[in-house]
Amino acid sequence: MKKTPLYDAHIGYNAKMVSFHGYSMPLQYDSIINEHHCVRKNAGLFDISHMGRFEVSGNNTLPFIQQVITNDAGQLKDNQVLYTPICNEQGGIIDDILVYKWNEKRFTLVVNCGNREKDHLWLQKQAVAYQPSDIRDLTDSISLIALQGPQSVCMLEAALGSKFDYIKKFRFDDFLWDGVRITISRTGYTGEDGFEIFVDAKQAAKLWNLLMEKNKQNSLMPIGLGARDTLRLEACLLLYGNDMDETINPLETTIDWTVKFDKNNFFGKDSLLRQKTKGIERKLVGFEMIDRGIPRHGYPVFKGNEAVGNVTSGSFSPSTNKNIGLCLIKSQYARIGEELHIQIRDNGYKAHVVKTPFYKRK
Numbered sequence: 001m002k003k004t005p006l007y008d009a010h011i012g013y014n015a016k017m018v019s020f021h022g023y024s025m026p027l028q029y030d031s032i033i034n035e036h037h038c039v040r041k042n043a044g045l046f047d048i049s050h051m052g053r054f055e056v057s058g059n060n061t062l063p064f065i066q067q068v069i070t071n072d073a074g075q076l077k078d079n080q081v082l083y084t085p086i087c088n089e090q091g092g093i094i095d096d097i098l099v100y101k102w103n104e105k106r107f108t109l110v111v112n113c114g115n116r117e118k119d120h121l122w123l124q125k126q127a128v129a130y131q132p133s134d135i136r137d138l139t140d141s142i143s144l145i146a147l148q149g150p151q152s153v154c155m156l157e158a159a160l161g162s163k164f165d166y167i168k169k170f171r172f173d174d175f176l177w178d179g180v181r182i183t184i185s186r187t188g189y190t191g192e193d194g195f196e197i198f199v200d201a202k203q204a205a206k207l208w209n210l211l212m213e214k215n216k217q218n219s220l221m222p223i224g225l226g227a228r229d230t231l232r233l234e235a236c237l238l239l240y241g242n243d244m245d246e247t248i249n250p251l252e253t254t255i256d257w258t259v260k261f262d263k264n265n266f267f268g269k270d271s272l273l274r275q276k277t278k279g280i281e282r283k284l285v286g287f288e289m290i291d292r293g294i295p296r297h298g299y300p301v302f303k304g305n306e307a308v309g310n311v312t313s314g315s316f317s318p319s320t321n322k323n324i325g326l327c328l329i330k331s332q333y334a335r336i337g338e339e340l341h342i343q344i345r346d347n348g349y350k351a352h353v354v355k356t357p358f359y360k361r362k
């Protein structure tokens with residue numbers, strides 16, 4: 001099993017380690033609920049070094065990026081970040097990624113851990129038509145640490161001794177820390193304000209320990225995969241492999257806004273346009289349980305006696321004290337307030353469709 005450069009730090013904080021896409025990763029250090037509330041009320045530190053990181057460079061980089069994503073990188077300014085799916089020709093979601101624009105000839109892509117090899121091969125194949133275009137996998141040489149929560153900017157400034165308020169949401173900048181160049185972006189996967197820090201893998205543990213030590217009095221906590229999942233679900237941030245995959249297109253999900261039909265051709269455009277014109281037959285929606293019961297991925301969803309879809313993500317929500325989930329169901333039942341039944345084991349439990357996100361920071 002692979003280990004991130006922060007593995008020893010996790011063991012030092014008594015993390016419960018689990019296998020996650022071939023990596024040994026921390027599930028939790030404290031209780032998942034305590035970690036969740038810490039991020040919502042204060043701030044937490046996450047090891048996300050398992051995420052894939054590719055650097056794309058060359059004279060034709062921007063046209064290449066525009067071809068492989070559904071969103072519009074042409075609108076990006078330098079040092080700006082864009083969230084987008086990448087789709088196959090049928091419009092199915094190959095992955096959802098973050099695109100970092102340094103300039104028109106250099107971009108960084110952050111991809112999902114489980115899709116790293118698949119994405120790399122697919123991007124290399126498409127890049128042939130855009131030579132010279134170089135794609136380098138930096139995952140093993142560059143680590144990624146996330147500091148998330150309402151106190152994250154104060155904690156980052158306390159650790160690094162500099163001001164970072166100037167970095168606005170979905171922007172990034174380089175910073176020289178102790179002779180090491182790091183990249184700091186104001187992005188995240190929790191629904192809170194926060195930062196993601198790219199650092200040389202050899203210096204990752206040093207930076208992690210500095211952030212923890214300088215914020216000991218501020219009650220900064222390390223956070224595992226368990227709370228990361230409940231945090232992202234409350235904010236209705238989708239999880240690849242659960243809420244989307246290559247059999248699901250962006251128009252069927254809550255990220256339909258990332259498909260920009262008014263830009264030039266991109267992979268999946270024609271297919272997605274046909275589906276939009278024809279009408280979307282199923283839709284990803286949020287729901288809350290009326291009856292007591294926790295929904296989980298794969299549970300069937302019924303309207304009366306009719307099976308209308310499946311739960312894609314589900315959990316107890318610590319912030320709302322409700323049982324919540326996302327489900328992909330027939331579009332005619334995707335209206336706010338629609339009552340459904342979630343089959344949990346052999347019984348049907350009442351739920352109703354609600355507006356998302358389930359939680360939004362004030």
